[in-house]
Amino acid sequence: MKANVYSMEGEVKEEIELPAIFNEEYRPDLIKRAVISAQTARVQPWGNDPEAGKRTSAKGWGSGRGTARVPRIKNGSKAAFVPMAVGGRRAHPTRAEKNHHEKINIKERRFAIRSAVAATANKELVENRGHRLGDLEQVPIIVEDDICSVKTTKQTREIFQNLGVYDDITRAKEGKRIRAGRGKTRGRKYKKVKGPLLVVSEDNGIKLGARNHAGVDVVTVENLNAELLAPGTHPGRLTIFTKSAVEKLGGLFQ
Template identity: 90%
Template sequence: MKVNVYSMEGEVKEEIELPAIFNEEYRPDLIKRAVISSQTARVQPWGNDPMAGKRTSAKGWGSGRGTARVPRIKNGSRAAFVPMAIGGRQAHPTRAEKNHHEKINIKERRFAIRSAVAATTNKELVEKRGHVTGDIEQLPIIVDDEISSVKTAKQTREIFQNLGVYDDIERAKASKKIRAGRGKTRGRKYKKGKGPLLVVDEDNGISLGARNHAGVDVVCVENLNAELLAPGTHPGRLTIFTKSAVEKLGGLFQ
C-alpha cells in the first residue's frame, strides 16, 4: 500500500510504500494480553509485616472458666493475637511474595505489536477509540523527518494543525476530569484522555516540543510497545510516523 509523506506545512512531499507490518492480521485478543502484561510488570509488590499483631506473650486460659478460649494478655483479660481482637493479626493479610505479573511469550508480544501497528491504518478503529479524524485524508500519517528536531510547543502546534490532528489534541485536553473514588487522594486525582502518538526514528528535541500538548506521546520506533499503540487495551490509536521510522519499522518485531 502506497501512502503520502507530508511536509511540516501539511503538503504532500512524496509517496512511499508501507512495509508488510502494516498488513498484519488484526488480533485484539493478543493486543490485550500484551498490554496487560506491560501494565502488570510495573506493579510494585507490597504486603503486611508477617509478624504484625503477633508480637505478644498472650496465652489462653483454657476451658472451665466460662470465657472464650482465646489468647489473653498476661496482666488482664483483654484478648490478643486473634483476628477479632483489638491490635490482633489480620485474618488474610496481603502477602508481598504474590506475583502479579501476567507473562506473555516473546513471539506473542511481537505479534501483538505488529497487529497494533496495523490497526493504526484502520480509520474505523481509530474513530471507535474516540479520536477526531475529520480533516485527515489518510491513516497512518507519515511526516517528514524534520519534525524530530522541533523543540518548541509553538512550532509543534502549527505542525499538528497543518496535519489535521490538533482537533484531537483539543479533545484530549477537554476530557480531563477528576477521578471518582479514593484514587483522587492517592496521587492520581485526574483522568486524561490519550491524543496522537508520534513515532520517530531519533528524538532530536521533539519530546520537548510535544510534551506540553495534552495526550501526545513521543516514542522512538525501537521502543514501540503495545501499551502505547493500544492504551487501555483498545487498539487503533491515532499515530503519526516519520518517514525514517516507517522504513526502520519494516525490520523490527519479527
C-alpha cells in the same frame, strides 16, 4: 498498501509503499495480553509485616472458665492475636512475595505489537477509540523527518494544526477529569485522555517540543510497545510516523 508523506506544512510531498507490518492480522486478544503484561511488570511488591498483630504476650486460658477460648493478654482479660480481636493479626494478609506480573511469550508480544501497528491504519478502529479525525485523508499520518528536530511547543502546535490532528489534542485537553472514588486521595486525582502518538526514528529535540501538548506521547520506533499503541488495551490510536520510522518498522518485531 501506499500512503502519502506530508511536509510540516501539511502538503503531500511523495507517496511510499508501507511495509508488510501494516497488513498484519488484527488480534485484539493478544494486544490486550501484551498491554496487561507491560502494566503488571511495573507493579511494586507490597504486603503486610509478617509479625503484625502477633507481638503480644497473649495466651489462652483453656477451658472451664466460661469464656471464649481466645488468647488473652497476660495482665488482663483483653483478647489479642486472633483476627477478630482489636489489634489482632489479619486472617489472610497481603504477602510481599506474591508475583503480580502477567507474563507473555516473546513471539506473542511481537505479534501483538505488529497487530497494534496494523490497527493504526484502520480508520474505523481509530474513530471507535474516540479520536477526532476531521478531514484526514489517511491514517496513520506519515510526515517528513525534519519534525524530529523541532524543539518548541509553538512550532509543534503549528505542525499539528497543519497535519489536522490538533482537534484531537484539544479533545485530550478537555477530557481531563477528576477520578471517582478513593484513588483521588492517593496520588492519582485526575484521569487523562490519550491523544496522538508520534513515532520517530531518532529524537533530536521533538520530545521537548511535543511534551506540553495534552495527550501526546513521543517514542522512538525501536521502543514502540503495545501499551503506547493501544492505551487501556484498546487498539487504534491516532499515530503519526516519520518517513524513516516507517522504513525501520519493516525490519522490527519479527
